[in-house]
Amino acid sequence: MKSLQELAFKLLSEGTVKVVIGYEEGPRGVRPAFITDPAQTSKLIFDRRCTQNLATYLNPRRKHITALGKAAVVVKGCDARAVAGLIREQQITRDSLVIIAVRCGGVLEDPTSTAELTADTTSPRCGQCEVREPKLFDHLVGELPPAPPVNPRRSEQIAAIEKMTAADRMDYWNQHLDRCIRCHACREACPMCFCVECRAERALPQWVDPSPTSRANRAWTMMRVMHQAGRCVDCMECERACPEHIPLGLLARYVADSVEQRYGYKATEDPGVPAPLGVFRTDDGEEFIR
Amino acid sequence: MEWSPKIVAFVCNWCTYTGADLAGTSRLKMDPNVRVVRLTCSSRVNPLFVIKAFERGADGVIISGCHTGDCHYSTGNYFARRRFAILHDLLQFMGLENDRITFSWVSASEGNKWQQVVNETTARVKALGAYHPQGKVGQAQ
Amino acid sequence: MTHRFISHEKLSKLVADLVAANTRVIAPVHAHDDAEQIDYLPIQKLEDASLGVQLPRRSAKEFFLPTTEVILQYRCEKEGVKIEEVPSAAKPQVILGPSPCDVAGLEIVDKVMSWDYRDELWFGRREATTIVSLLCSMADATCFCTAVGLGPDSVRGSDAMLVPTAGGYVVRLITPKGEALFKNYVSDQVDALDARVDKAVAEARKRVEANMPAIPADFAASLERNFDHPLWKTMALRCHGCGACASVCPTCHCFDIVDEHDDSERGVRRRNWDSCQTARFTLHASGHNPRASQNERFRQRVEHKFSIYPSRFGEILCTGCGRCSRVCPGGMNLAEVVGEFRKLATAAPEGGAR
Numbered sequence: 001m002k003s004l005q006e007l008a009f010k011l012l013s014e015g016t017v018k019v020v021i022g023y024e025e026g027p028r029g030v031r032p033a034f035i036t037d038p039a040q041t042s043k044l045i046f047d048r049r050c051t052q053n054l055a056t057y058l059n060p061r062r063k064h065i066t067a068l069g070k071a072a073v074v075v076k077g078c079d080a081r082a083v084a085g086l087i088r089e090q091q092i093t094r095d096s097l098v099i100i101a102v103r104c105g106g107v108l109e110d111p112t113s114t115a116e117l118t119a120d121t122t123s124p125r126c127g128q129c130e131v132r133e134p135k136l137f138d139h140l141v142g143e144l145p146p147a148p149p150v151n152p153r154r155s156e157q158i159a160a161i162e163k164m165t166a167a168d169r170m171d172y173w174n175q176h177l178d179r180c181i182r183c184h185a186c187r188e189a190c191p192m193c194f195c196v197e198c199r200a201e202r203a204l205p206q207w208v209d210p211s212p213t214s215r216a217n218r219a220w221t222m223m224r225v226m227h228q229a230g231r232c233v234d235c236m237e238c239e240r241a242c243p244e245h246i247p248l249g250l251l252a253r254y255v256a257d258s259v260e261q262r263y264g265y266k267a268t269e270d271p272g273v274p275a276p277l278g279v280f281r282t283d284d285g286e287e288f289i290r
Numbered sequence: 291m292e293w294s295p296k297i298v299a300f301v302c303n304w305c306t307y308t309g310a311d312l313a314g315t316s317r318l319k320m321d322p323n324v325r326v327v328r329l330t331c332s333s334r335v336n337p338l339f340v341i342k343a344f345e346r347g348a349d350g351v352i353i354s355g356c357h358t359g360d361c362h363y364s365t366g367n368y369f370a371r372r373r374f375a376i377l378h379d380l381l382q383f384m385g386l387e388n389d390r391i392t393f394s395w396v397s398a399s400e401g402n403k404w405q406q407v408v409n410e411t412t413a414r415v416k417a418l419g420a421y422h423p424q425g426k427v428g429q430a431q
Numbered sequence: 432m433t434h435r436f437i438s439h440e441k442l443s444k445l446v447a448d449l450v451a452a453n454t455r456v457i458a459p460v461h462a463h464d465d466a467e468q469i470d471y472l473p474i475q476k477l478e479d480a481s482l483g484v485q486l487p488r489r490s491a492k493e494f495f496l497p498t499t500e501v502i503l504q505y506r507c508e509k510e511g512v513k514i515e516e517v518p519s520a521a522k523p524q525v526i527l528g529p530s531p532c533d534v535a536g537l538e539i540v541d542k543v544m545s546w547d548y549r550d551e552l553w554f555g556r557r558e559a560t561t562i563v564s565l566l567c568s569m570a571d572a573t574c575f576c577t578a579v580g581l582g583p584d585s586v587r588g589s590d591a592m593l594v595p596t597a598g599g600y601v602v603r604l605i606t607p608k609g610e611a612l613f614k615n616y617v618s619d620q621v622d623a624l625d626a627r628v629d630k631a632v633a634e635a636r637k638r639v640e641a642n643m644p645a646i647p648a649d650f651a652a653s654l655e656r657n658f659d660h661p662l663w664k665t666m667a668l669r670c671h672g673c674g675a676c677a678s679v680c681p682t683c684h685c686f687d688i689v690d691e692h693d694d695s696e697r698g699v700r701r702r703n704w705d706s707c708q709t710a711r712f713t714l715h716a717s718g719h720n721p722r723a724s725q726n727e728r729f730r731q732r733v734e735h736k737f738s739i740y741p742s743r744f745g746e747i748l749c750t751g752c753g754r755c756s757r758v759c760p761g762g763m764n765l766a767e768v769v770g771e772f773r774k775l776a777t778a779a780p781e782g783g784a785r
Binding site: 161167171172173175178199207208213222226229230251254258276277280282285286290 | 388395
Binding site: 026027028029030031032033034036052056057061062063064065067068111175176179181182183184185187188189201209210211212213237240241242243244245 | 463464465468488489498499572573664665667668669671672673674675677678679687689691701703704706709710711723724725726756757758760761762764766767
């Protein structure tokens, strides 16, 4: 996209930033790009295949990226909410990066695909999008495409699970979590999982067994989802990263819905809005308390 | 040996623990299945405590603290309430029966209420049976 | 190696007989959670299997090195700690229809498993298993088995190989174990078996050879010379360090050993899959980490596979299956990385000789 490439060229050649983190064409489809040379900015693209959430690369733990210097990052509205989250939780400061937001018409679930956006191929999170024109940015580029088709797969699955008995739900999750091999790709791909030492890696005390056994996999997944409660931006990178195709996006959405229904909070591009589990109201619901 | 449920209770020191103590000194009859873990405040309860208790063989869990507005640290239980609400929702979604986990507010003078919480939770868990979430990988030895 | 013929019916009977004799038969099947994926799973009859459809999403290594396995149990008793080893003899099993890349990976890993210590658990399973691979016609643009000295027709690690043909399969009998398995089910020499195999092999190889030229013998040495090349500082920027690549790889074999107690008296010691890509893999107790950034960790992966393992064991620790590149959430691509360093193979090393 020309305006994006020109902007990147300007930012790099003027020395405003040292690296532009965006999307490029890789051998197997769209992938993240780290452009440090103005001459390479023609590689930057943006289209419906730009699924990845690049905010994950802003994690200050990634020393080999922070070593490159001040970054400009290309974000969709959903990604911008993750940037806001990192600012809110003081992992980065607003002025430490340049945010290039792109107007978005939805993305494919699979960035290596070349299909058109349909109800089957569109990422399930896009149908509910309210930030196709992002609000958190230093620069806003691109034309606003038409709204994406709605992929009902995830809401249908959640509804189906909600109708199951507890025993069937247990079986459903066991069936998936038995395949978990504790690679923690879900954690590494998540922009909001930035802990220097993950609870799962602490050996003294050992909170969660590191072994990929059924009981430990369940504990790990529950723990990670709880740690994301009210912080998750529902980018579904966890599900996409999982080499075992465990439907982690269901949990992300379910908890996000629970937070929204109870506390009226949705992931937001405004870092000034506090995270919902860090605040309270005296009249919060307590129907679950006996 | 007949199975008897193992129930772990995470209780706050100032209200529920004192209330439980009162239940004890009042000689109120309670089922003996509850193991009490005393914490400074209900907001000290990390969801991981609950997850790990179930992972390690608990059949039921009780979490109890001061009534809202009465927290010894003023606001602890308000934060805890939000956290527990989400934990409750997540656990249900992943297959934990509602009757295995009890959240309650029990004050220092509510010995009777503690007795009720203990006995009712034990009865509910007994009715459900032992908690066997095991999938097929790496059964506990 | 001799060629025989087996009909579909006879192969079906072979599977049924094995199952009846309590031998576990594992084959590629449509995944239970996603019909578009293939998994290696136990079957009860041949019809359950989906042979030659797609590369299974996991390699076959988990049948020899499980994702997690108990290696000993302990019990604290009044007299002291009682330790129980687990038996290393495994139950007999047959793996039917794995891809040659997955099977060759096992033979390649045998080398390190018998290096300074003979891994009894690995070899117990290896000895108890008969492997009947399937000639692979499933190669896509990401495969490069021929480049690493293997191929869709490679019989390395196989006891027998099936080549689809009219009415059934040509069976390439490779080892005595393979011969014993098929003895009563194959028919005598049938016309032109050799020619049928040659044709199938040529077609299968053609599919994949175009993807990458053969890796030259001096590549290992040139990678070592280029250990400090500046390319390593840019190659791994998009890598998340998740280790998904290692989990699906037929030759990655690193593991972690942990103790888990069930209560204060009993527990187990487990061996679990691990990956050099994770941040803490080389973290020392002192706090020092010699591979402190993803750049060093990714370099390690490539150097280990294409330089260190070859120098030590004469084998590339890669079978060109392409799974790592397909599964990577960050878009890393091993073939691309190898390609970049091949360009340097003839050029002078940068960053100082090593």
